[in-house]
Amino acid sequence: MxxxxxxxxxxxxxxxxxxxxxxxxxxxxxxxxxxxxxxxxxxxxxxxxxxxxxxxxxxxxxxxxxxxxxxxxxxxxxxxxxxxxxxSLIRHDLEQIHELYSFFQNNIKSFGYEKETKGKREVVFGKRAIKSFFQDIEEMNINIHSDEDILKIDGVREILSIINSAKLILQKNKNSKLENEDKEFYNTLIHHELVFSIFPAREIENEDPLSLKKCTMCEIYHGNFPPLIFHRIQELKNEL
The missing domain is CATH 1.10.287 (Helix Hairpins)
Known part of the structure; x- marks a missing residue:
């Protein structure tokens, strides 16, 4: 001027x-x-x-x-x-991330799982259903290293879909044109949802999340968690 x-x-x-x-x-x-x-x-x-x-x-x-x-x-x-x-690019990225986050939340809310409580079977939804799923899958007597067998278990595909959608949001947020404050905001939201909805309960209790016993077959510390799910969770953590 x-x-x-x-x-x-x-x-x-x-x-x-x-x-x-x-x-x-x-x-x-x-x-x-x-x-x-x-x-x-x-x-x-x-x-x-x-x-x-x-x-x-x-x-x-x-x-x-x-x-x-x-x-x-x-x-x-x-x-x-x-x-x-x-x-315009920032608004476009913001709209996409918002839509992905809404889709991610809806997937969590609509996740249903049949749980046995005091000899009775009931279908629960949302965070409670996911928590029940992780509790039961650790106690199942199955070949956890067989991805084909794991995918036949009720709820596995839905859980993997939820994890993948969370990973997609984090990647989109990372590569977007948003300001750092906005990126941090969405990362915080996703982290909150993952800790209290997706990750097993021990995620909150341990400083080293999923620090499980070493598997004698693959020598990876995944405890009785199927590697198919365990590795997806670890990949999601890396994005955070």
Whole structure:
């Protein structure tokens, strides 16, 4: 803005000086030897010859200032366009992350699991269903290293879908154009949901989450958790 005002002042004073010189020089012709000037043409030609270079110089200066002002204006407009595009991308990322988070929450709320309580079977939903699922899966007498057998268990595919959706949100949030404060906000929301909804109860109790006993078959500390689920949870933690 200061540069633009400075150019306007230069243009104004250049124009004023040019007008003054154009008006003064013709009337100053009497100061010269007219007899000598007459050898080179009429008085009108002499006046035109004197004022023409000055007028051309003034015109060149004014054209330069006008072009410079136009370039500055174009630069301001381009910066505004770039800023608008940036804000548009931010709004787009924000809408996508919000939709993904809503989808993630709905998946948690709609997750159903049949649980046995005091000899009776009942279907529970949401966080309670997920907690029951993790409690039961640790106690199941199955080959936990067989992904094919694990996927046949009721609720496994839904749990993996929830974990994958949480991972997708974290990745989208990380690569988005959002400000760091907004990214941290969504990371905090996802972390809260994971700790109190997805991760097993020991996640809250232990400083080293899922610090389970070492498996004698694969020598990985996943306890009686199926590696298919255990590794997905660990991948999700890495995203956090």
């Amino acid at each position: 200061e540069s633009k005002n400075r150019d306007n002042i230069y243009a104004k004073w250049t124009l004023i000086l040019g007008i003054i010189l154009t008006l003064i020089l013709p009337f100053s012709i009497h100061l010269f030897n007219l007899e000598q000037l007459g050898k080179y043409g009429t008085v009108g030609d002499t006046i035109g010859g004197i004022t023409s270079p000055v007028s051309q110089l003034l015109g060149s200066i004014l054209i330069y200032l006008a072009l410079k002002a136009q370039l500055d204006a174009n630069k301001i407009i381009q910066n505004q366009v770039n800023e608008d595009n940036k804000q």
